[in-house]
Amino acid sequence: MQQQEKKIKGFNILELLVVIVIIGILSAAAYPNFSDWRRDRVTRTSAIKIKNLMQNINAQVQRGLYAYVQVSVENTADHLIVTSKGMKTDTLAKKVNSSTSDWNQNSRSRCNTDNDAYWDDSGAPSIEITYRKDDEDNIMEDAEGNQIIESETEVPNTKLEVAQLILGKVTTTFAGTDATPEIGAVCFSKNARWYSGAENFLSVDPLDADGANTSVDTILFICLRTNDFPRCDIEPTSGEPNREHPSLFLLEWSRFGNITMSKWVDSVNDWTLQ
Helix, strand or coil, rough: CCCCCCCCCCHHHHHHHHHHHHHHHHHHHHHHHHHHHHHHHHHHHHHHHHHHHHHHHHHHHHHHHEEEEEEEECCCCCCCCEEEEEEEEHHHHHCCCCCCCCCCHHHCCCCCCCHHCCCCCCCCEEEEECEEEEECCCCCCCCCEECCCCEECCCCCCCCCCCEEEECCCCCCCCCCCCCEEEEEEEEEHHHCCCCEEEECEECCCCCCCCCCCCCCEEEEEEECCCCCCCCEEECCCCCCCCCCCCCCEECCCCCCCCCEEEEEEEEEEEEEE
């Protein structure tokens, strides 16, 4: 008997169109969740990097490598730059025992942000980021408002105890320009004896005419940098966002260098410890 040929049936055009439509619907439904996850991952990763930098420089104090350390946060129009700096025991002793030093006269000058020579060691960039720019030298952004990275180049850091982070996708509550960046700094020492702050991390009592009564801020807010959010929009008194952010984290520290990380969750309208 002649074997009957098997008929191999493929997809017709209508069936292919149906499959394409189904895939499109599923992709459209999944994209918002993926987009939210990606924004959260970018902000979370940056917050963890900053937390690790703060923990690492505080560990050097406990080990005795430095007697006094600083974490400075500098925000320009495009980058959040976080740097750790260290002062050796001999240098600190000279400042404390000097009759001409401002150390014992003005506590607000201790956490110095104006002069790198004030510190024995200062962090250097570990990664240099190059952003894609248009013909007018403006940084280009993707459809979600995220700056497009052209390349990331690792730069050797000769001082492993100190570090610097250059973060292009996140911002904080204070923001300046490339020419005049806004900065805040917090300084730690063993047993918290010389705990101090500077600039945006130092709050002055508005009722104190002399400005001598100050307090060191203990929170750094970190959110995704977009056109709508060149800085995090936070209500100063409550510490809660004034509007919904794409992704929002905070780092909180004590004068002894203990650091925690929390995330703002819109569904519960509160901060949750991470």
